Amino acid sequence: MTLNTKKYDLLLKGGTVLDPAQGIHDRRDIAFKDGLVAAIEPRLDPASAATAVDVTGKLVTPGFVDLHGHFYHGATGSAVHADEACLSAGVTTGVDAGSAGFMNFEAMRDYVFPAHRTRLLSFLHIGAGGLVLNRILGGDLHDLRTIDVDRAADTIKKNSSMVFGVKVRMHVDAVAHWNAPTAMRLARAAADQSRSRLMVHVSGTPIPLPQVLEFMGKGDIATHAFNGNLENILDNNGKLRPEVLAARKRGVIMDVGHAGIHCDVEVVKSALKQGFAPDTISTDIHIGPPDRIIYKLNDLVSKFHALGLTLKDAVAASTVRPAQVLGLQDSLGSLAPGMSGDAAVFDLREGRFVWHDMAGHNVDGKVRLDTYLTVRAGSVAWREGQLTRMGEC
Numbered sequence: 562m563t564l565n566t567k568k569y570d571l572l573l574k575g576g577t578v579l580d581p582a583q584g585i586h587d588r589r590d591i592a593f594k595d596g597l598v599a600a601i602e603p604r605l606d607p608a609s610a611a612t613a614v615d616v617t618g619k620l621v622t623p624g625f626v627d628l629h630g631h632f633y634h635g636a637t638g639s640a641v642h643a644d645e646a647c648l649s650a651g652v653t654t655g656v657d658a659g660s661a662g663f664m665n666f667e668a669m670r671d672y673v674f675p676a677h678r679t680r681l682l683s684f685l686h687i688g689a690g691g692l693v694l695n696r697i698l699g700g701d702l703h704d705l706r707t708i709d710v711d712r713a714a715d716t717i718k719k720n721s722s723m724v725f726g727v728k729v730r731m732h733v734d735a736v737a738h739w740n741a742p743t744a745m746r747l748a749r750a751a752a753d754q755s756r757s758r759l760m761v762h763v764s765g766t767p768i769p770l771p772q773v774l775e776f777m778g779k780g781d782i783a784t785h786a787f788n789g790n791l792e793n794i795l796d797n798n799g800k801l802r803p804e805v806l807a808a809r810k811r812g813v814i815m816d817v818g819h820a821g822i823h824c825d826v827e828v829v830k831s832a833l834k835q836g837f838a839p840d841t842i843s844t845d846i847h848i849g850p851p852d853r854i855i856y857k858l859n860d861l862v863s864k865f866h867a868l869g870l871t872l873k874d875a876v877a878a879s880t881v882r883p884a885q886v887l888g889l890q891d892s893l894g895s896l897a898p899g900m901s902g903d904a905a906v907f908d909l910r911e912g913r914f915v916w917h918d919m920a921g922h923n924v925d926g927k928v929r930l931d932t933y934l935t936v937r938a939g940s941v942a943w944r945e946g947q948l949t950r951m952g953e954c
């Protein structure tokens with residue numbers, strides 16, 4: 562190993578930086594040192610870095626933050642290998658949405674997450690075993706004895722740098738309608754007791770959506786918010802329901818959680834027409850049956866751009882916004898000096914691209930973000946189809 566005497570470890574040279582948090586959309590060079598962003602300037606000397614990568618003509622963004630994925634790989638039958646699914650999509654922070662409960666959280670924390678370069682955070686499932694039986698039972702709250710508010714809250718409090726709240730799945734297959742209000746009340750109690758937040762699956766709810774939203778306040782996350790199932794955000798006339806508008810007004814975060822049947826293009830289009838864009842774009846990435854549509858985050862940013870979001874807004878919804886939702890905006894979601902050295906570089910492919918949903922609605926777009934390189938903690942972690950070993954480029 563040679564001693565690095567250079568001022569910077571890594572330099573990305575000549576790219577077009579899109580960093581909504583700093584209001585930058587312009588040509589910039591970016592330098593990394595000791596795992597952090599060290600400088601962002603119109604010109605930096607490539608000789609000042611141990612490694613310089615020419616990214617002329619490419620789009621450089623802060624590393625994406627995927628607010629809803631499943632990364633307890635090997636434990637639930639549906640969780641993905643985080644590095645393969647995230648780094649290949651420009652995602653440097655993945656948030657596991659309730660794969661583990663208090664009973665099996667420690668193995669995720671101690672054995673699975675540390676085996677990855679992707680920064681992995683989580684929401685704790687309100688049920689003791691998380692999603693381990695999801696594939697068998699189609700849900701996880703068939704028996705409310707699996708809920709223990711004290712133990713869930715204690716797990717979150719003891720792991721507050723990694724666990725950001727409580728996940729509860731309000732889905733007809735997951736919880737009976739007569740148990741749903743109790744499950745919501747107990748999840749709310751665990752979030753309050755741990756001074757964290759709720760993330761609620763709001764697709765295919767066993768009780769009316771307004772009743773679910775009643776339990777949610779500022780900073781809580783409604784994931785799968787743009788689904789087209791019964792009890793979605795639109796009323797029978799296609800207008801946003803007043804309870805949904807009221808929820809947003811009091812600060813409930815409207816998150817995409819795209820996979821499977823959980824995001825309907827027609828609902829998104831109607832919501833956008835009414836001025837109701839998603840706060841955060843997330844994947845709900847998992848291993849599903851072959852016919853299930855599951856996109857990585859670079860494709861979802863491209864898809865929402867095709868649906869009408871500006872590229873800046875689509876990138877903000879996958880960088881600075883999820884960072885803010887987690888209260889981590891001082892270290893994630895921007896390329897300002899001192900922030901985590903996480904960045905993504907994309908080729909902006911032009912052509913005709915078609916994205917699908919599972920309701921049979923397509924979106925045509927002209928631009929696709931194609932991941933070229935992903936930087937994690939100041940070194941190249943993925944480049945053109947390959948995971949790279951620590952320090953390699």
Ligand SMILES: [Zn+2]
Pocket residue numbers: 629630631658845
């Ligand atoms: Zn999920």
